[in-house]
Amino acid sequence: MTFCMFMLGLGTFSLDVQEELGERLSFCVTFLLADVATLQLMFQQLPNIPYWTVMDMYMYGCFLFLFVITIWTCLAGAFEFLGERDKLFFFISGGIWLLCQLSFVGKALQQRREEKKKLSMSDRELDDFFGNRNSACDRRSITNEWNGDVAFEEQRDEKTLCWKNGKKAGGFSLWD
Numbered sequence: 001m002t003f004c005m006f007m008l009g010l011g012t013f014s015l016d017v018q019e020e021l022g023e024r025l026s027f028c029v030t031f032l033l034a035d036v037a038t039l040q041l042m043f044q045q046l047p048n049i050p051y052w053t054v055m056d057m058y059m060y061g062c063f064l065f066l067f068v069i070t071i072w073t074c075l076a077g078a079f080e081f082l083g084e085r086d087k088l089f090f091f092i093s094g095g096i097w098l099l100c101q102l103s104f105v106g107k108a109l110q111q112r113r114e115e116k117k118k119l120s121m122s123d124r125e126l127d128d129f130f131g132n133r134n135s136a137c138d139r140r141s142i143t144n145e146w147n148g149d150v151a152f153e154e155q156r157d158e159k160t161l162c163w164k165n166g167k168k169a170g171g172f173s174l175w176d
Contacts, residue, residue, distance in 0.1 A: 002038060003101075005031050006062045009069050010097060013090040021077040028070035035063050054111050058104050065100065069093060 009031055015024040039059055072089055076082040121129065 002035065002059055002062045005035055005038075006065060006097065006100075009066045010090070010094055012069060012073065013086065013093070017073060017076045017083045017086050018080070021073070024073050025070070025077070028066065028073055031066050032063070032070060035059075035066055039063065054104065054108050057107070061100055061104070065093075065097065 009028070012024050012027045012031075015027070017024060042055075042059065072082075072093075076086050076089070118126065118129070
């Protein structure tokens with residue numbers, strides 16, 4: 001879905017910026033609103049984690065790309081000398097789009113390779129690998145260990161997959 005919005009953002013250049021400015025801006029704003037709705041849905045469905053994933057970077061990169069195209073459309077419509085360079089900006093945007101797609105595919109493949117390595121690690125190797133980078137809750141989900149005393153002491157918000165004070169803090173549970 002986000003890939004399609006990312007790609008269709010380039011489609012707005014098919015409309016002439018001087019003659020069809022309103023339609024072009026309406027496409028840009030519609031894509032931005034659809035991207036914001038997708039971001040909101042993503043935040044509601046996924047657990048709250050303290051770091052950015054590849055998907056987060058891709059989604060925000062898409063939003064930024066669409067935002068830049070919208071700003072360009074506004075400026076090119078307001079200033080005729082920029083409107084004359086619209087085709088040049090299309091090729092520049094297309095190049096940026098291609099680089100973004102290739103970099104995200106490369107990053108996703110790299111992340112996948114690193115995650116596959118973790119699947120074959122022993123508990124000791126996982127402890128060495130993670131060290132103090134993650135909380136005990138994150139480490140348990142990777143090593144399949146469960147220590148109820150540690151889980152009850154941790155204070156997490158309602159979207160994490162841990163418990164606090166003897167009650168479910170949010171997320172899901174196999175016992176629901």
